Amino acid sequence: MKRVVVIGGGVTGVLSAWELVRAGHEVTLIEARALGNGASSRSAAGIRAQFGVPSTVRGLVYAERFFETWTERFPQSQPCFKQNGYLFLKSYQDDLDAVRELVRMQRETGLAEVEFLDKAEIDERWPYLDTTGVAAATWCLRDGFLLPPIIYQDAAEAARALGATVVQNDAVVGAERSGPRAAAVTLASGRRVEADVFVNATGFLANATSKLFGGRELPITVERRYLYFLAGLKADSDWGLGLEDFARLPMTITPAGAYGRPENTQLMMGWLQFPKPAEATLDNQDEVEPGFGVGMGDYGAAVRKEVTQVLPAAQDMGRLTAVTTGFYDTTPDHNPLFGYDGRVENLVHAVGMSGHGLMHSPFSALIVAELVARGADIASFELPDGIGPVDLAIYGLDRAFDRHEGLVI
Ligand SMILES: Cc1cc2nc3c(=O)[nH]c(=O)nc-3n(C[C@H](O)[C@H](O)[C@H](O)COP(=O)(O)OP(=O)(O)OC[C@H]3O[C@@H](n4cnc5c(N)ncnc54)[C@H](O)[C@@H]3O)c2cc1C
Known part of the structure; x- marks a missing residue:
C-alpha cells in the first residue's frame, strides 16, 4: 500500500x-x-x-x-456511453490503400468491428449524406460519445x-x-x-x-479548440434525415477533418483547423477569440459550411446557437x-x-x-x-x- x-x-x-x-x-x-x-x-x-x-x-x-459495462462497475451510476459509431469519410485524394491497411491493422489488433466502406456502401447505409467527392470511409459501430x-x-x-x-x-x-x-x-x-x-x-x-x-x-503545447451547436432538426427535413436518424447519427468526420454529431436535439460540430499555442489558465478557458463566434463570417459559419457539404440537412437546422471552447494539451x-x-x-x-x-x-x-x-x-x-x-x-x-x-x- x-x-x-x-x-x-x-x-x-x-x-x-x-x-x-x-x-x-x-x-x-x-x-x-x-x-x-x-x-x-x-x-x-x-x-x-x-x-x-x-x-x-x-x-x-x-x-x-x-464504458459499455459502466453500470456493472459503478452500480450507483447510469449509462454514459452512446454507441452511434464513428464514420471517417475519405476523399479521392486520400491514399485509400493506406486507409485499407490501417483498417487491416486495427482489425488484427482486436478491433473486430471496424470496416472499410466504399462509396456505394456509404450511400446505402446513410442515404441522407451527400457523398459527392467522397470515395470511401472507415466505420466502427462500437465507437460513439460519452457523458x-x-x-x-x-x-x-x-x-x-x-x-x-x-x-x-x-x-x-x-x-x-x-x-x-x-x-x-x-x-x-x-x-x-x-x-x-x-x-x-x-x-x-x-x-x-x-x-x-x-x-x-x-513537451506540451496548449491549444484552444471550439465546438459549435446548431439548433435542432426540423421534423420535415427535405434531406431524408428523420428525427430518429438524427438521434442515431454517427460522429461523422468530413474528409477535411470537420465533424458533427447529435447532442440531444442539436448538432455539435468542430473542426481543428487553426491550432495555435494559447496562454491557458483556469480562468480563461471559456474565452471566445474574436472571429471564432457564431455570427456571419465567424469561424462557426465555416465549420457549418464544411459539415453541410456531407450533411445537407444541416442547412435546415436554423441558427448556430452556441459556441463553447476549451484547451487541448498536445504533444x-x-x-x-x-x-x-x-x-x-x-x-x-x-x-x-x-x-x-x-x-x-x-x-x-x-x-x-x-x-x-x-x-x-x-x-x-x-x-x-x-x-x-x-x-x-x-x-x-x-x-x-x-x-x-x-x-x-
Ligand atoms: C473542444 C474540445 C473537444 C474535445 N473533444 C474530445 C473528444 O471528442 N474525445 C476525447 O476523448 N477528448 C476530447 N477532448 C479532450 C479531452 O477533453 C481532454 O483530453 C480530457 O478531458 C483531459 O482530461 P484530464 O483529466 O487529463 O484534464 P482536465 O480535464 O483538464 O483536468 C485537469 C484538472 O486539473 C485541475 N488542476 C490544474 N491545476 C491544478 C492544481 N495546481 N491543483 C489542483 N488541481 C489542478 C484543473 O482544475 C482540472 O480540473 C476535447 C477537448 C476540447 C477542449
Missing part, C-alpha cells in the same frame, strides 16, 4: 484515483476547483478505437468495453466510497522536496498532504504543476505522456492527452495504477480480458516523438 496524491480532478485524475484505491492504496485526489473543471467538461466527448498506433487501438478497445459529468462525478463518488479522500476547491500551490523525492504538497488553504507517490493529472496546466515540484519541462506526436519524471523520483505524469483524454481515461487510469504499483517506468503491460499487450515506450517521456498518431481530429 502506498500513499498517493493525485492532482487534478478531470477524467484522468478521477479514474486514476478510483483504480488506485481499488488496488489498495491510500489516495487523496486534489482538484483546484470543482471536479471536471478543466477540459473534461468542455469536450466533444467522442470515443473511438480507430487509432493509428496498435497499443492505442488496444487501449481504446479496453476503454470502450469499460462526461457522469464519469467524473460518479467515479469520484465510487472512489470516495472505497476510502479515497476527494478535495475540491483547493489548488496544489507548492511541493516539498526531500532530496530527489517529493515529500508533500501544500494547498491554497494551507493544508499539507504527505505521500509516497504524486500523480500529475492537471491537463493543460501540467507544466505549471511539474514546475511546483522542480520537475521536468514536458509533438499526439500521443499522451505517461511516466516518472526522473528529476523528481516519485512524481508520475499522466498528461498531454492531445484531444483524446476523455476516451483514453480508463486506459490512462490503468497505466497510472501500473506505474504506481511498479514504482518505476515499465516497457509494457498486458491489458485484461486477453486484449493484448501495450507498448508503453510509445507514451514514454523520453521517446523520440517520431511515431505520430495520424488519426487526430
Whole structure:
C-alpha cells in the first residue's frame, strides 16, 4: 500500500484515483476547483478505437468495453456511453490503400468491428449524406460519445466510497522536496498532504504543476479548440434525415477533418483547423477569440459550411446557437505522456492527452495504477480480458516523438 496524491480532478485524475484505491492504496485526489473543471467538461466527448498506433487501438478497445459495462462497475451510476459509431469519410485524394491497411491493422489488433466502406456502401447505409467527392470511409459501430459529468462525478463518488479522500476547491500551490523525492504538497488553504507517490493529472496546466515540484519541462503545447451547436432538426427535413436518424447519427468526420454529431436535439460540430499555442489558465478557458463566434463570417459559419457539404440537412437546422471552447494539451506526436519524471523520483505524469483524454481515461487510469504499483517506468503491460499487450515506450517521456498518431481530429 502506498500513499498517493493525485492532482487534478478531470477524467484522468478521477479514474486514476478510483483504480488506485481499488488496488489498495491510500489516495487523496486534489482538484483546484470543482471536479471536471478543466477540459473534461468542455469536450466533444467522442470515443473511438480507430487509432493509428496498435497499443492505442488496444487501449481504446479496453476503454470502450469499460464504458459499455459502466453500470456493472459503478452500480450507483447510469449509462454514459452512446454507441452511434464513428464514420471517417475519405476523399479521392486520400491514399485509400493506406486507409485499407490501417483498417487491416486495427482489425488484427482486436478491433473486430471496424470496416472499410466504399462509396456505394456509404450511400446505402446513410442515404441522407451527400457523398459527392467522397470515395470511401472507415466505420466502427462500437465507437460513439460519452457523458462526461457522469464519469467524473460518479467515479469520484465510487472512489470516495472505497476510502479515497476527494478535495475540491483547493489548488496544489507548492511541493516539498526531500532530496530527489517529493515529500508533500501544500494547498491554497494551507493544508499539507504527505505521500509516497504524486500523480500529475492537471491537463493543460501540467507544466505549471511539474514546475511546483522542480520537475521536468514536458513537451506540451496548449491549444484552444471550439465546438459549435446548431439548433435542432426540423421534423420535415427535405434531406431524408428523420428525427430518429438524427438521434442515431454517427460522429461523422468530413474528409477535411470537420465533424458533427447529435447532442440531444442539436448538432455539435468542430473542426481543428487553426491550432495555435494559447496562454491557458483556469480562468480563461471559456474565452471566445474574436472571429471564432457564431455570427456571419465567424469561424462557426465555416465549420457549418464544411459539415453541410456531407450533411445537407444541416442547412435546415436554423441558427448556430452556441459556441463553447476549451484547451487541448498536445504533444509533438499526439500521443499522451505517461511516466516518472526522473528529476523528481516519485512524481508520475499522466498528461498531454492531445484531444483524446476523455476516451483514453480508463486506459490512462490503468497505466497510472501500473506505474504506481511498479514504482518505476515499465516497457509494457498486458491489458485484461486477453486484449493484448501495450507498448508503453510509445507514451514514454523520453521517446523520440517520431511515431505520430495520424488519426487526430
Ligand atoms: C473542444 C474540445 C473537444 C474535445 N473533444 C474530445 C473528444 O471528442 N474525445 C476525447 O476523448 N477528448 C476530447 N477532448 C479532450 C479531452 O477533453 C481532454 O483530453 C480530457 O478531458 C483531459 O482530461 P484530464 O483529466 O487529463 O484534464 P482536465 O480535464 O483538464 O483536468 C485537469 C484538472 O486539473 C485541475 N488542476 C490544474 N491545476 C491544478 C492544481 N495546481 N491543483 C489542483 N488541481 C489542478 C484543473 O482544475 C482540472 O480540473 C476535447 C477537448 C476540447 C477542449
